[in-house]
Amino acid sequence: MADKSPGRPREFDRDDALRAAATLFWQYGFSGTSTRALATSLGISSSSLYAAFGSKADLFDEAVRTYALRYSAVYDVALAEPTLAQVIFRLLAGSIREFVRTDDGHPGCLTSSAVMVDTSATLDVRTFVTDLQRRDEGRLRDRIERSVLAGDVPPGIDAATLSGLVQTLWHGLSTRADLGADVTELTSTAELAVALLSLERSAGVSR
Known part of the structure; x- marks a missing residue:
């Protein structure tokens, strides 16, 4: 009898599986998404599914962490911009481009959607997010403080207040994306x- 292979080959691409799972969680919530529905979609x-991800909670955890790190990576790009106006706009x-990625088939930002408070099973990943x-907001605040010292912003700007305002805008845009706003509408906002922040004078904020 031929020896069995040491492990069964994966029948799916993990990244594709995470995208499919995230879409279901967006649509139906953690509690409303059954393991059977996940397996069918994947x-x-x-x-x-259990062999690849463990429990449904483990799959949810990995999907959320994956998308949260993608959103965080936007900060890496934005914070490298030369002026504060460009930093905030690029951020x-x-x-916005992540919120409305049609190729992933999702309606908005998973990390700020209602599914995040769906059940106590998501507590660990909620803490991670x-x-x-908070770390990303701190990075933005540090960048604003450097711009204040460099005279890159109008006088009287408080770094903590401005970083809080930008994060509030971020969450508002993600919520509007969840409600169906498209990239053109959100980018105009x-x-x-x-x-309105009078930062546009610092340098181009064109698309």
Whole structure:
């Protein structure tokens, strides 16, 4: 008898599986998404799903962490911009593109959607997301403080207040994306926000 292979080959692409799972969680919430529905969407058996991800909570945890890190990566790009106006606009515009990624088939921001408070089973990943967002806000605040010292912003700007305002805009844009706003509408809002902050004089905020 031929020896069995040491492990069964994966029947799916993990990244594709995470995207499919995230879409279901967005649509139906953690509690409303059954393991059977997940397995069907991923094109695998329930036993293969458990083998690959563990429990449904483990799959949710990995999907949320994956998307949270993608959102956080937007900060890496934005914070490298030369002026504060460009930093804020790139942060908002880059996040908008993530919120409305039609190739992933999702309606908005998973990390700020109602599914995050669906059940106590998501407490660990909620803590992870909260800590990550606080870290990113701290990175933005530090960048604003450097701009204040460099005279890159109008006088009287408080770094903590401005970083809080930008994070509030971020969450508002993500919520509107959840409600179906498209990239053009959301980007126009971001442009207007930077203009109202009187930061547009610092340098181009064109798309």
